Amino acid sequence: MSTKVILVVHGEPNSTFSEILFKYFKSTSFKKNKNKLVLIGCKKLIIKQMKKLNYKLNLKEIKNIYESDAKFINIINVEFKFKKEFSKISSFSNQYIERCFDLALKLIRSEKLNKLINGPISKKHFLKKKFPGITEYIGNKFNKNNQVMLIYNKELAVSPLTTHIPIKNVHKHIKKKKITENVIKIHNFYKSKLNKLPKIAILGLNPHCESTENISEEQKEIIPAINQLKKNKIKVKGPFPADTFFLSKNIKKFDVVIGMYHDQVLVPAKTLFKFNAINVTIGLPFTKVTPDHGPNYEMIGKNKSDPSSFFYAMKFLEKIK
Numbered sequence: 001m002s003t004k005v006i007l008v009v010h011g012e013p014n015s016t017f018s019e020i021l022f023k024y025f026k027s028t029s030f031k032k033n034k035n036k037l038v039l040i041g042c043k044k045l046i047i048k049q050m051k052k053l054n055y056k057l058n059l060k061e062i063k064n065i066y067e068s069d070a071k072f073i074n075i076i077n078v079e080f081k082f083k084k085e086f087s088k089i090s091s092f093s094n095q096y097i098e099r100c101f102d103l104a105l106k107l108i109r110s111e112k113l114n115k116l117i118n119g120p121i122s123k124k125h126f127l128k129k130k131f132p133g134i135t136e137y138i139g140n141k142f143n144k145n146n147q148v149m150l151i152y153n154k155e156l157a158v159s160p161l162t163t164h165i166p167i168k169n170v171h172k173h174i175k176k177k178k179i180t181e182n183v184i185k186i187h188n189f190y191k192s193k194l195n196k197l198p199k200i201a202i203l204g205l206n207p208h209c210e211s212t213e214n215i216s217e218e219q220k221e222i223i224p225a226i227n228q229l230k231k232n233k234i235k236v237k238g239p240f241p242a243d244t245f246f247l248s249k250n251i252k253k254f255d256v257v258i259g260m261y262h263d264q265v266l267v268p269a270k271t272l273f274k275f276n277a278i279n280v281t282i283g284l285p286f287t288k289v290t291p292d293h294g295p296n297y298e299m300i301g302k303n304k305s306d307p308s309s310f311f312y313a314m315k316f317l318e319k320i321k
Contacts, residue, residue, distance in 0.1 A: 004034075005065050005111075006317050009104045010041030011097060011119025012126070013080065014089045016305040018046060020291070022055040023307040024314065025073050035115075035318055036068040040100050042080035052085040053303050065111055078103060086301045091125045105141055114286040115317045117310075123164075132164035135281045138288065146178075147283035148185045150256075151266060151292070152316065153273045158257045158265035159186060170261045174205055174217045179225035179258070180232075186256055187234050189282045193320040198255035201245065202226055202238030205260040209239050217260075246272070275308035278316055287320065289313045 011017055021039070024030055030037075039046075043061055050057055060072040068074040080096040107113055121127070121134055131137040139147050150159045161182060162173045183200060190198040202225075205217045222239045229236045240250070242259065246268040251257070259265030269277060270292070279290040291309035299305050 004070075005036045005038060005068065005113050006115045006117060006314070007104050007107060007113060008037060008039045009100045009116065009118045010039065010046070010078075011100070012089060012121050013042065013045055013082065013093050013096065014087050014300060015120050016299050017119035017291075018049045019053055019303055019305050020307040020310050022050060022053060022057060023305075024310050025057050026055065027311070029311055029314065033314065033318065034070055035314075036065070036070045037074065037314075038062070038065055038068050039073065039075045040104050041075065041078055042082070042096065043075050043077045045080055045082050045085070046075070048082075048085045052301060065107060065113070076103065089122050089125060091128075094126055097121060097126055101138070101141075105138070108286050116286055116288045117313050117317070118288065118290055120290070134290065135163075135288070138281070139284060142285060144284055146181065147281050148182050150186060150189070150280040150282055151269050151277050152280045153269070153277045153312075156251050156257065156269070156272070157255065158259060158269045160259045160262045160265050162261050164262065167261065171205065171217055174221050174260055176221045176225040176228070179222060180228050183225075183229055183234060183236060183258060184232070185282050186258075189280075190255070193287070196255070197235060199253065200234065200236045200256045200258060201240055201250075201254040202236060202258045203242045203245060203260060203264060204239035207243065208241045222260075275306045276312055278309055278313045280316075287317065289317060 043059055046059065057073060059075045061077055062068055062074050078096065078099050104116060108116065118134060123133065127137060131140065135147050135149060139145060148159060149163055150157050159182065161178060162170050186200065187198060190196045202222060204222060209218045210216065218239050226236055226238055242264050257265055275292055277292050279292055281288040291313050
């Protein structure tokens, strides 16, 4: 059962995620899908949002995953006393989002499910600075720390060593131990889920991998980490200067690029692949995928959102173990 069910958590109800779901459910990709997709969210709200956006789709309400069918849009209902189909994002939806996640994680534990797609949430309103991101929020519920963010495209994936922290604090977190642990987790993920031994590039922190200080992060932490990883028979090279690395002649030699901070690798990745990439969380007892878009409140209700990342997420989860 576990390999055939993909849970989808609705997330922030006042976002473009419903629209993106509708575009997928209407597509031939959904008709060809062999997995049982189970949406966790408010059935009444989703029906109202369909009507608002002029979609005609049938939801099959189920009580448990054993009632699910790959041919239908299965939904496990979570009550939500909404006022309008789409409202301004606020803390009003927090309890609803929490219940959706709690139910999904309960099913993962009890039914040994291993694939989850989560809709976007508002860091400002839902997380309220308690967690830097949804990855850490879910990790906390499983008592798991140090998850790895992998922005995946089959041509090239990128992973920031540090995620949502201020730039001024990044250098404090560049440690040999963290680099080696993250790279080993990514290596093992590729090996176990994608049946591949990845070629991994590691970027430096400083411009041109140089520093005016007596000793740089490259010398103190990054190069020792690379040497240790090579001893562990992992295909890794670096450190590379970030300013020239993402030239086509360089990136075609690697499967994964490890950057030292968030925008160092996410900016070039999004420039290269736009919405044909997904955010995969490594280090949880299951594979969690977040389509690469946020709530996108500026486009709510306009039916103009690009669903490519959700399609990519489904293709990815369909092929992995």
